[in-house]
Amino acid sequence: MLFALIAVFNGVAQAQATSKTLTVDQWRADLHYLADQMPRAHKNLFHTMTPEEFHAAVARLDADIPHLNADEITVRLNEIATMPSDSHTGGHGLPPEQCFPLRLRLSSDGIYVESAPLQYSVAVGGRLISIDGMPSATVYSKTSALVAQDPGNPGLQEVIGPVFMTAGHILHGLDVTASPDTATFEVLKNGRHVKLNLVPSVPLETLYGHVPIAGWADARGSSSPPIWLSHPEKTFWWTYLPAKKIFYIQFNAVSDAPHETVAHFFETAFTKVRKLPVDKLVLDIRSNWGGNNFLLKPIIVGLIRLPSIDRRGHLFVITSRNTYSAAQNLVNRLEFYTDAIFVGQPTGQHVNSYGDPTMIVLPNSGIRVGMASLWWQDITERDRRIETDPEIAADPTLADYVANRDPALSAIMHYRPELNLEDSIQRAIVTGSVPSGSAAYKAYAANPIHEYVLATMEARINTLGYRLLNKGRAADALAVFTVNAEANPNSANAEDSLGDGFSALGDRAKAIESYRRALQIDPKIQSSREALIRLGALTP
Structure with missing residues (x-):
């Protein structure tokens, strides 16, 4: 399979050569062609949205077309193309559009000017405050609807969004600027506000990545790169x-x-x-x-x-x-x-x-969008x-x-070997007690290098408990489930597993307590309901 190397919005730029002469009927024809082709081209168009939501968006744009300019229509078409919410569906390819000459980058506390032409070096390293008076955070949020991205994963938006914030036709289509041909970027650097009145002058693709641009100042200065x-x-x-x-x-x-x-x-x-x-x-x-x-x-x-x-x-x-x-x-x-x-x-x-995008080319505007044509089950379906x-x-x-x-x-x-989460919990349980296991859990969670594994800790410890249970180590499994339930008091799944631990040791009363707590947290947790029925504590 050949995945698209970069899947980004390109319709605005591609449409510019012809869009200014398109009639309302031609725009509507493109819209209806897109609406017709998307379900045919995509492997599973409605995996995150309903048909009703899709058709409602199409109907809204159909009604709005007479009142919109070409950039607004094109942006709206691309927003519809991106509605399926997967990282290979939406605008594809790199547009030839000329962009405002700033390389922007998202950081933990805002969007910064990483590099710019020498005449704008006063802004390099500064934080972007606004574009034509609109707060940079608002502009960034507006670009999200144009970025092909998997649900819940902000990665591509964090990378692509700042680049889209330099594209004149995108900004105009999002009603950020009054014109695609000029914009004022306000930057805060060293306590001083700097306003740059810019015109588009660089191709969009040069603003991706980190390849140095000749004649530009960079926040790193001239020292040797890492x-x-x-x-x-x-x-x-x-x-x-x-x-x-x-x-x-x-x-x-x-x-x-x-x-x-x-x-x-x-x-x-x-x-x-x-x-x-x-x-x-x-x-x-x-x-x-x-x-x-x-x-x-x-x-x-x-x-x-x-x-x-x-x-x-x-x-x-x-x-x-x-x-x-x-x-x-x-x-x-x-x-x-x-x-x-x-x-x-x-x-x-x-x-x-989803991947392997199939291209759809709109007949009048020439806008190209891609629809993921395959589902890639790369690892287990349960993952x-x-x-x-x-x-x-x-x-x-x-x-x-x-x-x-x-x-x-x-x-x-500077890496030094350490026990992974499962091994540290298991060792604490075997050599100590539940309090020792809880202390190991808290210590692991408190270490800043583990920031990104916090969200999976509950599931990992839960899996460890069942692994021990399957090996016949019911007492150790119960201790692990107890640590997990104490660390995640609002988790129905952790309580449900704790009930399984008590059941394995024949403690019916405590098992029932745990299953009931799980149902109180989440009335839809079917495994706890079935366990209570099996234990005679709930009527079918």
Whole structure:
């Protein structure tokens, strides 16, 4: 399968050549063509929305078309195309549109100007306050409806949204600016407000990623970049850090390079690993938007054939919100087949997702949108994760960028082996008691490097309890379920599992108490209802 390398809104720019001359009837014809083709092209168009919601949106735009300008109509068409809510459905490709000359980046406390032409260097490193008087947070929120993204995963919005905020026709279509041809960007830097009156002058695709732009000032200044920013223009490359015995591989696209295949590159790299004193191998895919996942096999097989590397504490994978599509497939396989430790930020896609977009070209405007044509059940159907969360959190800040710090690589360099969540709980239970297990749970949760695994801790401990139960260790399982229920007092599932623990030990009264608490929390939890019926504590 060949995933779209970058799936983004392009309709506004593509429509400009003809849209100014389109009649109301022609726009309506495009709308109805889109509405007709979307259910035909998409694998499961109504997996997150109802047919009624879809047709209502179409009807609203049909009624509004006579009162809208071309940019507004085009934005609304693309919003409809993105309604299915999956990361491969919506506008596709990179538009040729000229954008306002600012490279914006989302940080923890706002949107910043990462780089700009030298004449606007006064704004570089500053926080964006507004565009034509509209607060930057509001503009950012408006772009969300145009970004193809999986439900609940903000990754692609965090990456693409700031770029869309520089596109004149998008801003005009979203009613942020009065014209696509000029805008005032207000920036706050060092306590001083700076207003930049800009006109579009750079192609949209140059504003993605981190490839330096000639003649632009950058927040990092002129100092040497961190390793991960050394060659952002390359598809893949490697280097060796002898002082740390780290072999670092950066893999920026699941694609063959012009003069080297993925298979040959990794074969060569792994040969080098065998010849060097390597303690840790780092695979950096934080900038990898995907590509062709049929190219992944040599990577996985090659790592498995490195027994000195494929073990806990020696193989690390850096991910980010950019890690998407075929790169998510790579993450899934690494998680399943290797002992890799993931570091950085969560990925930008569900672990299972829709993909392989089929293109729809609207007959009058020429707007192109893609509809995911396949469902990729990459791992078990029971796995409903909206992202792959790193075991070690390492969120980059603007200050890190300016100072050329890489918190992800730094975390790997300073990594010290620790028990994972399950092992730490199990050891505390076996050697101590429930209070010891609770203390281990709290200590693990309090460690900031575990920020992104907090949401999965309940499920992981629950799974551990059933694993012990299936091994006949009912007392240990009950202790684990007790720790989980105490740590998650509003979880019906944790109470339900606690009931199973008491049942396994024959404590009917306490099992009934737990099942009843589960039903109080969630009256729809069927397993607790069935257990109470089975125990004679509830009438069918």
